[in-house]
Amino acid sequence: MHVYIHVPFCARRCSYCDFAIAVRREVPSRRFVEAVLQEWEHWQGHLAWVESPAIDTVYFGGGTPSRLQPGAIADLMAGLLRRRQMTVGAEVTLEANPDDVTPAAAAAWSAAGINRISLGVQSFDPSVLTWMHRTHTAEQVAPAVEAVRSAGISDVSLDLIFGLPAALERDWARDLASAFALAPDHLSLYGLTVEDHTPLGRWTERGEVAPVDEERYAAEFLVAHGELEGHGYEHYEVSNAARPGRRARHNSAYWRRAPFIGIGPSAHSGLGRERRWNVRDWAAYDRASAEGTSLVAGAEELTDEAVALEEVYLALRTSEGLPAGRLPPETVAAWQEAGWSGSDGDGRVRLTPEGWLRLDALVAAAAA
Numbered sequence: 597m598h599v600y601i602h603v604p605f606c607a608r609r610c611s612y613c614d615f616a617i618a619v620r621r622e623v624p625s626r627r628f629v630e631a632v633l634q635e636w637e638h639w640q641g642h643l644a645w646v647e648s649p650a651i652d653t654v655y656f657g658g659g660t661p662s663r664l665q666p667g668a669i670a671d672l673m674a675g676l677l678r679r680r681q682m683t684v685g686a687e688v689t690l691e692a693n694p695d696d697v698t699p700a701a702a703a704a705w706s707a708a709g710i711n712r713i714s715l716g717v718q719s720f721d722p723s724v725l726t727w728m729h730r731t732h733t734a735e736q737v738a739p740a741v742e743a744v745r746s747a748g749i750s751d752v753s754l755d756l757i758f759g760l761p762a763a764l765e766r767d768w769a770r771d772l773a774s775a776f777a778l779a780p781d782h783l784s785l786y787g788l789t790v791e792d793h794t795p796l797g798r799w800t801e802r803g804e805v806a807p808v809d810e811e812r813y814a815a816e817f818l819v820a821h822g823e824l825e826g827h828g829y830e831h832y833e834v835s836n837a838a839r840p841g842r843r844a845r846h847n848s849a850y851w852r853r854a855p856f857i858g859i860g861p862s863a864h865s866g867l868g869r870e871r872r873w874n875v876r877d878w879a880a881y882d883r884a885s886a887e888g889t890s891l892v893a894g895a896e897e898l899t900d901e902a903v904a905l906e907e908v909y910l911a912l913r914t915s916e917g918l919p920a921g922r923l924p925p926e927t928v929a930a931w932q933e934a935g936w937s938g939s940d941g942d943g944r945v946r947l948t949p950e951g952w953l954r955l956d957a958l959v960a961a962a963a964a
């Protein structure tokens with residue numbers, strides 16, 4: 597079983613972000629712990645059928661989980677463990693922003709059971725960080741990594757964003773080199789997307805920012821792929837790469853369609869065919885929790901077709917690929933011919949980096 601806890605609090609909204617967040621100067625850590633553990637209690641009756649009731653991964657995502665008081669992380673972990681055991685060697689990840697990482701905080705997270713940190717770096721370029729409305733500086737990243745490792749948390753992942761508007765003159769190769777210099781165990785590389793209702797969406801609508809063109813986006817993705825392979829990382833999923841043995845087990849569970857429980861505002865859960873999601877806003881979640889009313893905003897039962905499509909989409913995201921028999925032979929042949937997929941002779945179709953750049957279109961075509 598895999599547990600995701602959505603911590604919505606952020607110091608301010610980044611220019612590109614449309615996640616479910618709550619901007620707070622003072623984070624209501626106590627109240628958050630109470631509400632989340634109350635939801636965890638509600639889940640227990642629903643989990644009776646889950647084959648393996650032990651927790652294999654926990655992921656504190658956000659938002660900015662590192663803005664919770666460190667004691668709150670310990671209380672959340674203790675609350676989870678009151679009801680379920682952890683598997684031996686369970687992966688417990690905390691997303692953190694570099695400016696929140698101090699030696700004391702890292703030591704407290706480690707003592708609470710956190711054994712993996714995903715650090716939201718995004719860029720090492722000061723002007724890019726300012727444009728993104730990030731709260732940290734480039735100089736804070738290396739000390740943050742050092743503090744985490746000194747606290748005994750050896751598994752460190754860095755997030756970077758590529759595909760920024762050309763006008764920013766961001767040097768992607770230099771940012772990649774700065775990341776490799778820190779020898780992270782794992783890297784997540786996300787392409788910038790322009791979402792409505794974000795500062796970036798408004799800048800774009802007003803014509804103040806020109807979104808990156810497809811060619812530059814593709815070129816940066818392919819540069820990253822080459823650099824990752826050259827530095828000994830396995831590019832094991834379209835947006836993720838790891839040193840051997842350091843793949844993210846939590847996210848890998850999503851791609852395998854393993855059961856996962858999402859707790860907190862906006863969190864999604866998937867148990868077999870069942871999908872459900874919580875109310876999005878912290879204020880609404882907090883109120884429903886206090887009143888004892890339902891936290892669930894919606895639910896659905898996936899159809900056979902939806903399950904099949906999800907399986908194809910998720911498998912093609914990964915370097916494990918998809919059994920070739922799941923696709924029409926002419927599709928497999930056409931993709932190979934175009935250089936979008938390859939096969940190691942084991943009967944599986946694996947997208948190449950060029951194929952990953954067309955992932956949505958290929959899946960749509962395969963489903964048609």
Ligand code: SF4
Binds near residue numbers: 608
């Ligand atoms: S820190 Fe993360 S979740 Fe918070 S506003 Fe920035 S991108 Fe969004």
